[in-house]
Structure formats: structure tokens, C-alpha cells
Amino acid sequence: MGRPISQFKVDMSHQEMERILEELQQLCEQTPDVWIAAEAGARWLCHDQGYEDMAEFEDALHGTFEDFLQAMPHIETKIDEKNRLVFRIKRDPPxxxxxxxxxxxxxxxxxxxxxxxxxxxxxxxxxxxxxxxxxxxxxxxxxxxxxxxxxxxxxxxxxxxxxxxxxxxxxxxxxxxxxxxxxxxxxxxxxxxxxxxxxxxxxxxxxxxxxxxxxxxxxxxxxxxxxxxxxxxxxxxxxxxxxx
The missing domain is CATH 2.60.120.1040 (ZPR1, A/B domain)
Incomplete structure (x- = not known):
């Protein structure tokens, strides 16, 4: 039922990735049923984690935030009516x-x-x-x-x-x-x-x-x-x- 993290190389060898995941989890849990724009989520995490700019933030991810989101098995994504990539935490099945x-x-x-x-x-x-x-x-x-x-x-x-x-x-x-x-x-x-x-x-x-x-x-x-x-x-x- 979980999908493999395959297309994007998730590097968990440094603590930055763990902190980013924890903050992302907290962000999603605050509004569990709301679709969050990937661009807005990336900018919030970038600021919250103290990165100078998006380039430094994505350097820590070793890729784009969009690729990172789509690699996470507990996150679901889609393109909304404004043609934006949006995401939220998947609900556990009954x-x-x-x-x-x-x-x-x-x-x-x-x-x-x-x-x-x-x-x-x-x-x-x-x-x-x-x-x-x-x-x-x-x-x-x-x-x-x-x-x-x-x-x-x-x-x-x-x-x-x-x-x-x-x-x-x-x-x-x-x-x-x-x-x-x-x-x-x-x-x-x-x-x-x-x-x-x-x-x-x-x-x-x-x-x-x-x-x-x-x-x-x-x-x-x-x-x-x-x-x-x-x-x-x-x-x-x-x-x-x-x-x-």
C-alpha cells in the first residue's frame, strides 16, 4: 500500500533532512484535510529552517521540493485548478x-x-x-x-x-x-x-x-x-x- 521512494534519492545521512521532515509533518497536521501549495510550503520551510534562499534549501534536499514531496510515500500530491502542485498527508485507510x-x-x-x-x-x-x-x-x-x-x-x-x-x-x-x-x-x-x-x-x-x-x-x-x-x-x- 505504500509506494517506494524510488525516483528521487532521499539522503537521510544528515540531520537537516530529519528536521525538514519533522517540520513538514507538523505543517500538514495543522491542516490535515487542506491541500497546501508546494511553492508556499517550500517557502515556509525555507524560512522556518533558516536557509538563506530557495537555492540553499533545495541544495539540502539534493533536488527540488516538488521531487521531494512526490518521493514521500505518506504524502499525496496533485495539480489543482490553478495548475499548481499541491500536497497533503495521506489519510490512513480504515x-x-x-x-x-x-x-x-x-x-x-x-x-x-x-x-x-x-x-x-x-x-x-x-x-x-x-x-x-x-x-x-x-x-x-x-x-x-x-x-x-x-x-x-x-x-x-x-x-x-x-x-x-x-x-x-x-x-x-x-x-x-x-x-x-x-x-x-x-x-x-x-x-x-x-x-x-x-x-x-x-x-x-x-x-x-x-x-x-x-x-x-x-x-x-x-x-x-x-x-x-x-x-x-x-x-x-x-x-x-x-x-x-
């Missing part, structure tokens, strides 16, 4: 129309980690080699696989730091061991598997090459904790680890 899917990608070298995953707010990510899972947290996240892993590392570290002396030492050691394993994945010293379970079917990769798709496992049920991301590994469950 739950009875969801087509759950499972997507598996074998990571074999560092270049695979720079694929962009548009992870819907309903999807969970699993790394079976670690028995590690990042659950749905109710927020859409578009980022490279590398940055998805870095976010999990950061969240776990913050969880340990915020718990302080209140966390049992054995539990802390297990979490930090998990952090170490996640960090080692960034070097891709050996292949591992990235599995997305999405009951809505809205998640997609920027490049679907070698991505295996199948219906979502029926035994997996989706639950979304309020404002929290739950990370599960073979040692147990760490709860209330907020997403970045």
Missing part, C-alpha cells in the same frame, strides 16, 4: 482495509544501511539474529536503516542513564550488552536480517531490491503504547524507552 505485510532485507554490506525505511506508526522492526525488536510507538519515522539503529542505541543509553541507581546492575549490563551488539551491526562485520512487520502495510523501503515481501504473520498482534517505544531482546523487555 483498519478493515489494512493489508498487513512482512518485509525482510538481508544486510550484507554498509551500503544496505543507507537505504531509507519509511516505518509507519503501526510497524515493528525485528533483527532476528539478536532477538531484538523495536515496537510501534504511534509515530511515523522516515530514516536510513543506519539512523534507525543509532536511534535505538541512543534510546537504550538514555534509558540506562535516566534510571540511574534505581536499575538493577545485572539488568543494566544486559541492556549495555545489547547496545554493544547494535553498534557492531553498523560495521556489518557479518550479515544480518532487517524485518519489518506492518499490520497496515504502509511501510516501504526507498529501494525494494532484494526485499522479500509476504503477508504478515497472523500470530503477531499490533499494540501501540502511549508515547513509548518498547525494545525487546533475548534477555527480556525494556519498557518506556521513548523514541527520538
Amino acid at each position: 483498519r478493515d482495509q489494512w493489508q498487513g505485510k512482512k518485509m525482510s532485507l538481508r544486510i550484507t554490506d554498509g551500503s544496505d544501511l543507507w537505504r531509507v525505511l519509511s516505518k509507519s506508526q503501526y510497524a515493528t522492526v525485528e533483527i532476528p539474529e539478536m532477538e531484538f525488536e523495536i515496537s510501534a510507538d504511534g509515530k511515523r519515522k522516515i530514516d536510513s536503516l543506519y539512523n534507525h539503529i543509532c536511534a535505538a542505541v541512543w534510546n537504550l543509553g538514555q534509558h540506562v542513564n535516566s534510571s540511574g541507581a534505581g536499575m538493577v546492575e545485572d539488568h543494566k549490563e544486559k541492556i549495555m550488552d545489547c547496545v554493544s551488539q547494535l553498534q557492531s551491526l553498523l560495521d556489518v562485520d557479518k550479515p544480518f536480517t532487517w524485518v519489518v512487520h506492518d499490520p497496515s502495510g504502509l511501510s516501504t523501503f526507498s529501494d525494494m531490491t532484494n526485499v522479500e515481501e509476504a503477508p504478515m504473520d497472523r500470530e503477531r498482534e499490533w499494540t501501540c503504547p502511549e508515547g513509548a517505544e518498547v525494545v525487546v531482546n533475548r534477555e527480556g523487555v525494556v519498557q518506556n524507552v521513548s523514541a527520538q
Whole structure:
């Protein structure tokens, strides 16, 4: 149900892109049913993000704002009666129309980690080699696989730091061991598997090459904790680890 981000190269290797996406999301959510002119949206984002002019803004995007919009799987565009490109956030389909899917990608070298995953707010990510899972947290996240892993590392570290002396030492050691394993994945010293379970079917990769798709496992049920991301590994469950 999500369309691949294919024609336009989305570069999530720098924080500017993440900030632009966050601001675009907020802009659309303020008027969810209103079509916004692409030119007006671009100028607002350019000013809001502190770029000197549109040339600098589009340099950060590595292309035009129009191409950027049309590459986003959660954004719909059209040409209006004034012959302008306009956009708005797609509404999620009713739950009875969801087509759950499972997507598996074998990571074999560092270049695979720079694929962009548009992870819907309903999807969970699993790394079976670690028995590690990042659950749905109710927020859409578009980022490279590398940055998805870095976010999990950061969240776990913050969880340990915020718990302080209140966390049992054995539990802390297990979490930090998990952090170490996640960090080692960034070097891709050996292949591992990235599995997305999405009951809505809205998640997609920027490049679907070698991505295996199948219906979502029926035994997996989706639950979304309020404002929290739950990370599960073979040692147990760490709860209330907020997403970045």
C-alpha cells in the first residue's frame, strides 16, 4: 500500500533532512484535510529552517521540493485548478482495509544501511539474529536503516542513564550488552536480517531490491503504547524507552 521512494534519492545521512521532515509533518497536521501549495510550503520551510534562499534549501534536499514531496510515500500530491502542485498527508485507510505485510532485507554490506525505511506508526522492526525488536510507538519515522539503529542505541543509553541507581546492575549490563551488539551491526562485520512487520502495510523501503515481501504473520498482534517505544531482546523487555 505504500509506494517506494524510488525516483528521487532521499539522503537521510544528515540531520537537516530529519528536521525538514519533522517540520513538514507538523505543517500538514495543522491542516490535515487542506491541500497546501508546494511553492508556499517550500517557502515556509525555507524560512522556518533558516536557509538563506530557495537555492540553499533545495541544495539540502539534493533536488527540488516538488521531487521531494512526490518521493514521500505518506504524502499525496496533485495539480489543482490553478495548475499548481499541491500536497497533503495521506489519510490512513480504515483498519478493515489494512493489508498487513512482512518485509525482510538481508544486510550484507554498509551500503544496505543507507537505504531509507519509511516505518509507519503501526510497524515493528525485528533483527532476528539478536532477538531484538523495536515496537510501534504511534509515530511515523522516515530514516536510513543506519539512523534507525543509532536511534535505538541512543534510546537504550538514555534509558540506562535516566534510571540511574534505581536499575538493577545485572539488568543494566544486559541492556549495555545489547547496545554493544547494535553498534557492531553498523560495521556489518557479518550479515544480518532487517524485518519489518506492518499490520497496515504502509511501510516501504526507498529501494525494494532484494526485499522479500509476504503477508504478515497472523500470530503477531499490533499494540501501540502511549508515547513509548518498547525494545525487546533475548534477555527480556525494556519498557518506556521513548523514541527520538
